[in-house]
């Protein structure tokens with residue numbers, strides 16, 4: 001792929017390239033991959049910012065398409081050297097049906113794999129999730145674990161189930177012969193909770209805080225650690241993996257890597273306050289204001305209301321039994337596998353990640369500052 005005749009001639013495809021993570025991967029590739037000659041961005045919805053990318057030296061091709069449509073995926077993959085598959089339905093709030101989540105996340109991934117095999121594309125990077133491992137339905141803590149830490153990965157919710165199935169498909173496809181006879185090389189990246197510019201849930205918490213007069217109310221004990229990773233570092237990891245898969249196929253093929261950086265270990269809410277605090281919000285309470293049993297009851301009530309109201313309207317609040325369980329169970333990673341296997345070091349320090357995220361929150365309309 002990288003011999004001198006082909007230098008500067010790589011074609012990359014990013015599925016979900018208009019999403020929160022996808023946009024950062026796209027921009028990172030344009031900045032950090034000098035061998036790129038064409039970048040294809042495949043997404044259900046194309047965003048206007050793509051236009052500004054079309055004036056640079058790399059050919060940027062925007063493709064409006066659906067990963068559940070095998071023929072659309074095949075057309076987008078044809079002739080690509082590397083596919084970074086980030087497209088997915090990220091829904092833990094009950095907005096989409098379990099069938100739709102499965103179709104997009106599992107069938108969509110199968111379509112990407114088949115398209116690679118049929119078109120002779122040899123390198124496939126899949127954006128998996130920490131949710132493939134946990135937190136599990138038993139709420140067992142995963143405390144600073146790594147890729148080899150034993151943990152009972154038992155899921156019921158459609159989103160983690162779909163990510164686990166899709167990840168398995170990707171890993172099992174490693175070594176399959178693609179058109180031309182060479183083996184497919186795949187690997188999966190498992191981000192923990194991603195934060196940074198463009199993070200919708202951070203936006204939601206910010207606006208909720210503004211509505212509540214600049215306050216948020218603690219719901220989860222400060223002692224519950226939740227793994228977070230900066231979007232720029234997750235994007236950088238994707239770019240590095242895509243680049244190194246060719247050179248280290250025997251080592252990296254079929255492997256999984258947690259995405260990590262130097263973001264501090266904190267509870268979900270305390271971590272959010274690292275950005276929302278400097279933007280004028282305050283987290284009220286050193287301990288949760290409501291007892292846990294009441295939160296469980298409210299979450300169950302929300303689930304019931306969602307079910308009752310479904311024929312009339314979509315009721316999908318942040319709090320439900322699943323999100324409560326995820327937020328209330330320690331899940332953090334501590335690993336150096338990506339450093340050992342492909343030389344990953346975070347591109348952005350914690351201070352830089354924090355500053356960039358704060359600037360983004362501050363730039364939002366209606367800043368409390």
Ligand SMILES: NC(=O)c1ccc[n+]([C@@H]2O[C@H](COP(=O)([O-])OP(=O)(O)OC[C@H]3O[C@@H](n4cnc5c(N)ncnc54)[C@H](O)[C@@H]3O)[C@@H](O)[C@H]2O)c1
Nearest residue numbers: 016018019020021043044066067086087088129191193194
């Ligand atoms: N956000 C997180 O904290 C997080 C953590 C771990 C893993 N992930 C994974 O990272 C990936 C990206 O997540 P995100 O947070 O950027 O979500 P996102 O919703 O912002 O981006 C997903 C993108 O996929 C596109 N997409 C959805 N259905 C599609 C379809 N049928 N065909 C084509 N494109 C489709 C969407 O339009 C969107 O642009 C997902 O695979 C997700 O599972 C996210």
Ligand SMILES: CC(C)CCC[C@@H](C)[C@H]1CC[C@H]2[C@@H]3[C@H](O)C=C4C[C@@H](O)CC[C@]4(C)[C@H]3CC[C@]12C
Nearest residue numbers: 090092129131192193219268318323324326327
């Ligand atoms: C109890 C409530 C007040 C707090 C609700 C917060 C809740 C919406 C948050 C907490 C943890 C978040 C998840 C976590 O960061 C990791 C992921 C993995 C990723 O693949 C998809 C998103 C997801 C599930 C986050 C969703 C929002 C959660 C549950």
